[in-house]
Amino acid sequence: MTIIGHTLGFPRIGLHRELKYALEYYWNGKIKENKLLEIGRTLRRRHWKQQKDSGIDWIPVGDFAWYDHVLTTSMMLNNIPNRHRTDQENDNLTTLFRISRGYSFNKKLIPPAEMKKWFNTNYHYIVPEFVHTQEFRLNWMQLFDEIDEALSLKYTVKPILLGPISYLWLGKVKGKKFDRLSLLPNLLSVYQEILDILSSKNIDWVQIDEPILVLELPFQWLEAYLSTYEQLHGTVKLLLTTYFDNIYHQLDIITQLKIDGLHADLVSNSDNIPLLHAQLPKHWVLSAGVINGRNIWKTNLHNWFKKLSPLVGERKLWIGSSCSFLHSPIDLNIETKLKKHIKEWFAFAVQKCCEIKMLCTALNAKYADDSTHEDILSEYYVSNNLRSDSSAIYNIQVKKRLEDINEIAHSRCAPYATRVTLQHKKLNLPLLPTTTIGSFPQTKEIRKLRFRFKNNQINKEDYHLNIKNYIKEIIIEQEKLGLDVLVHGEPERNDMVEYFGENLNGFIFTQNGWVQSYGSRCVKPPVIIGDISRSKPITTEWINYAQSLTKKPIKGILTGPVTIMYWSFPREDIQRKTIALQLALSIRDEVIDLEKFGIGIIQIDEPALREGLPLKHSDQKKYLEWAIDVFRITVSSVKDETQIHTHMCYSEFSDIMDSILALDADVISIEASRSDEKMLQSIQYVTKNLNEIGPGIYDIHSPNAPTQNELITKINQLLKYIPKQRLWINPDCGLKTRSWPETKQSLSNMVSAAKLLRKQSYLP
C-alpha cells in the first residue's frame, strides 16, 4: 500500500503573473486569442512539470481557469446568463469574459455576473445564476482538452470537478424564486456524462470538490448528498474533497456516501486523525490535507509523521495540500531579498510539493521498517524551531503591553447619544454632510514617484515635497467641489495593508509572493513574522499637512487591525487574536497622535472584518467578540468630541448587524450603492439604535458618472429609512482606481444633490 502524494490544485497565475498580463493584453486588443491560448498552455505545462519534478504522484487537471474555476464549471454546464450570450452558435472566450467582466452594448453596460468571496479566503468567484427554466447540458470542453494535453505528456492525471451540490449552493436564483435543489436531477445527468467521458479516457481517480460540507447545512441539502453520490458512483473512483474547515459534524452523512475516498483539511480547524480513521469505511482512501495551502510557513513534517504513522499499513493513505495551492505564492527560490535565515522559515507552492513528497517517502519507508527518513523530517524543521531565539520575532515590550491590556479602556468614555452632541457642536457640519472614503485617483505620475523613491532614484526630501504637492492638489480639488469633510487622498500609500505593514515592526515583504484575488487581479500579502509594534508616527506628517491647508475638517484614514492581519500571511506560532491585539495597540498609538495634532475625525477601515468570520455559525460568536474588542481598543483613547468613522467594503451584513453596532463607531460607511430592500431594512435597524451612516450613494466602479437627479432619487430613497440627522453622503468606496475626470464629475453631482436637498424645506 504505497502512500500517494497529491495537490488539490496549483496556482494558475504564473510565477511572474504571466496569465494576468496575457489577459490584460488580450482584453486591450494587444494580443490575439491564439497567443492567449498559447500562454495558458505554457503555464499549465510548467505547473504540471513543477509538481511532477517535486515528486507529486497525481497531477491535478482542472485547476487552470481563464478567470475563475467556478465560472469554468458554469461554462461546462452551459449555464450562461442570457445577457452574456454571444451571437455565435458556439460559446467562446468572449462569452466567458462577458460573464466575468460585463460588456458594452449600444453604449449601455451589460453587467457582469456577481463576484463573491470564496469561503473565508481573499479569492473571489463568479456566482452562478440559476433561472426557473434552467437546463444544463455539456458544453465547453476545456477540462477534457486539458486532460488530453496532460495525458499526452504522460502524466498520471487526477481531474478536478466542482461537485454538483456545492455548485448549486454557491449560485443564486435570478428572477422567479424556486428551490435550487430542484435543479439537481438535470445537473446530475450532465455530471454523469462528464464522468463517463473521463472513464473513457482511462481516468482512475477524480477529485470532486464539495467544500460546502464544512458548513452547517440545512437538512435537505445534506440529504441530497446521499442520492447524488449513489447516482454518480461506479464509473471512476471518486475522492470527495473538503477544505477550509473540519467535517466532523457531517461524518454521519459522509460515511454513508458511495465514494472511494475522502480528503479532509487537517490544518484549518483541529485535526482528529484517529476519529477519521475509526469512522471512515475501511476500504476508503483517507487523503490527509496536512500541508497548508493558505500560508507560507514550512510544515512541521515530523509532527505530522507521528500523527499519521499509526495509519500506515492500516488504510490507504494519501498526503495532500489542505486546500488548493491557489491561495499560496508559487516559488520561494526566486526571492532574492529575504535574509537567508528568514527565508529558511518558508515554503511556497513548489516547496510545499516537496514537503508532500518528503512526508510520503518517510511514511512509505516506515512501512518498510526504515527510519532514516524520520531524521530528515526533523532536520527539515530545525530553522523554524530556532525561530524562538530570533530578535526579529520577540519583543518584550509588546508582550508587556499585551499583558496590561485590561488597564486601558475597551470602550469610549460616553455613549454615542452624549458624544453626538459634542461632535456636532465641534464639527458644525451641515445636514447631509458630504465626504469621500479616503483615497483619490492614483495617477501614473504618483505611482512612478513612489517607485523612484523605493528604488533610491530620488531622495527623501524631494519625495516628501512631491507627495505634499499632490496632497495640496487633492485638497484644492475637494474645496472646489464643496465637500464638507476632506481627506488627504493617500498618494503616499501603495496599498492600504502593505503601507502600514512597511511602517510597523514585525513584517517582511516578498518580491513575488503574488496570489490571485480575482480574474487578472493579484495581491502580494505582507508576511507577519514577529511581534508588531510602531516605532514612530506613520501618517501624521501627511494628514497634518492636509489639515494645515484647509479650515474644513480633515478625516484621517487608517487601516484597521483585523484587516491588516487578514490581508497578510499571519504567523502561526501565536493566536490570530494576539496578532490582532498587537496591531490594535500600534494603530491606537497612531490614533492618539492624530488626535493630539488636532485631527477631529478618524476613520478606521475594516473591510476584512466580515472575511474573518468563521465558516460555522457556532464558531462565529467567539470571533466577533474579540474582533469587536480589537476595534474598540484601537479607538477607545479618543475624546468624546472626536468622531470615529469606519468603512466596510461590502453590503451583506444583516447577519452581523449586532456586531457592527457593537463596534460603537460614530459613523459607518458601507458599500450599499446597489442596495435592495433587505439592505435598507438593515440600515434602518442600525440607525434606529445608534450611529450615523453613509451608505455609498453611487457605485464608484460604474463607468458612467451618476447624474444629479439619479443621486437625488437615491438620497430620497435612503431618507425613507434613515433620519436626516444620521445620513452621510459619500461614494461607496475609495477612488484610488478611478480617473480624475470621472471622479470630479461624480463628486460634483453628489455635492450639488446634497446641497439641493438641504435647501428644500420639505426634507423629511
Ligand SMILES: [Zn+2]
Ligand atoms: Zn471600500
